[in-house]
Amino acid sequence: MREIYEFDIIVVGAGVIGIAIAMTCAQKKKVLLIEKKSSFGSGISSRNSEVIHAGIYYPQNSLKAKFCRDGMFRLYNYCNKKSIPIKQVGKLIVQSDTNDREKLLQIYNSGLKNGCDELVLLDTKEIKKIESEIIAENAIWSPKTGVFDSHQFMKAMLYDFEKLNGVVAYNHNIEKVFCSSNFFELPLDDLTYIKSKTLINCCGLNATNFVKKIEGFPEKLFRKVLFCKGTYFGYQGKLPFNHHIYPVPNDGGLGIHFTLDLNNYGQFGPDTEWINYEDYTVDNSRINTAFREIKKYWPKCEENKIRPVYSGIRPKIGCKSNFEKDFLIETVQNHKIPGLINLLGIESPGLTSALSIASNIAENYV
Ligand SMILES: Cc1cc2nc3c(=O)[nH]c(=O)nc-3n(C[C@H](O)[C@H](O)[C@H](O)COP(=O)(O)OP(=O)(O)OC[C@H]3O[C@@H](n4cnc5c(N)ncnc54)[C@H](O)[C@@H]3O)c2cc1C
Numbered sequence: 001m002r003e004i005y006e007f008d009i010i011v012v013g014a015g016v017i018g019i020a021i022a023m024t025c026a027q028k029k030k031v032l033l034i035e036k037k038s039s040f041g042s043g044i045s046s047r048n049s050e051v052i053h054a055g056i057y058y059p060q061n062s063l064k065a066k067f068c069r070d071g072m073f074r075l076y077n078y079c080n081k082k083s084i085p086i087k088q089v090g091k092l093i094v095q096s097d098t099n100d101r102e103k104l105l106q107i108y109n110s111g112l113k114n115g116c117d118e119l120v121l122l123d124t125k126e127i128k129k130i131e132s133e134i135i136a137e138n139a140i141w142s143p144k145t146g147v148f149d150s151h152q153f154m155k156a157m158l159y160d161f162e163k164l165n166g167v168v169a170y171n172h173n174i175e176k177v178f179c180s181s182n183f184f185e186l187p188l189d190d191l192t193y194i195k196s197k198t199l200i201n202c203c204g205l206n207a208t209n210f211v212k213k214i215e216g217f218p219e220k221l222f223r224k225v226l227f228c229k230g231t232y233f234g235y236q237g238k239l240p241f242n243h244h245i246y247p248v249p250n251d252g253g254l255g256i257h258f259t260l261d262l263n264n265y266g267q268f269g270p271d272t273e274w275i276n277y278e279d280y281t282v283d284n285s286r287i288n289t290a291f292r293e294i295k296k297y298w299p300k301c302e303e304n305k306i307r308p309v310y311s312g313i314r315p316k317i318g319c320k321s322n323f324e325k326d327f328l329i330e331t332v333q334n335h336k337i338p339g340l341i342n343l344l345g346i347e348s349p350g351l352t353s354a355l356s357i358a359s360n361i362a363e364n365y366v
Pocket of ligand 1: 012013014015016017018034035036037040041042044045046047048049050051052053172173174175202203204205206207210230270311312313314315346347349350351352353
């Protein structure tokens, strides 16, 4: 005898995005959050910098610009309300190479267009007053950028979700989705099915692969995902910084930056490395390039004190020479399957954007 459990919404993937969406939708609907691992947040959401971004870099009107800025305000409010550790430490984007002057001004203007009117341009003397060991010709000061405890954030949202009668199920790797008369049916085993009218794919690195398991999903919309690994580096010595320090960004990431953590220690990175499969091992061969990058803005850095400590992986949609720069939210308009929402390529600033993405989904699509 087949057992079927019915929900209004099934969210697949309990990373920060799935949890935020599940919690927000549970205010009005009966929601199941389903996760293949034995706990929440062990994917991309546990391997990142935990920076609260202010929404500076992204092209005006992009989803990243919209969700990051709005998400930042929502995140500060939520964390303060729930007493989640958070610090508005501020950040400097530093231009140490004269050739990058134009790029720095472009970032500043992009920030202003995105509503970051708190940004300030600084010269060498002013930079020295804020960070005495940084060598740079110019910098952008972003006072709203912060750092927070993302694990506590996810935990608090899950608690709120369960208070709203949301259900979380771990250890279920969803491998097949059947579509029938406006319902999705997901087998958990031979005899147990879950079903819903709305299915939200928040599978992180696996999200593009997950759509292939959905019956009737148009093959022409299958997308290629590339993994862009980022290694972080610890420093075995005293670090003089009191703020996040970012160089002018390169193409794949935001450059080898320094992020201050909640304990006033910190780390450098992540760097960028294209890989073919999920692999989080770190190796010493990446130290030298990182050192050369860091030295440009912090000449006192010593190479023999740098150690690779951990890594994360960014999901990039497309190909190396032309990958998607924005978040992708696919709905019925794209794939013609009513009730299906795919969140693809949710890389940085996904943590900062989570509450804004969630409120957008809840208001517009469910
Ligand atoms: C190196 C790096 C640094 C970053 N730094 C920052 C930062 O400082 N600030 C910021 O705002 N953002 C940052 N980000 C971005 C942020 O971490 C991500 O956008 C966010 O964590 C993505 O969350 P997610 O829920 O989409 O994915 P995940 O956290 O990976 O969650 C997806 C979940 O889906 C589950 N799953 C997959 N397939 C299935 C299946 N078939 N069945 C059931 N479950 C499944 C997985 O087990 C996983 O738990 C960074 C990202 C990277 C890679």
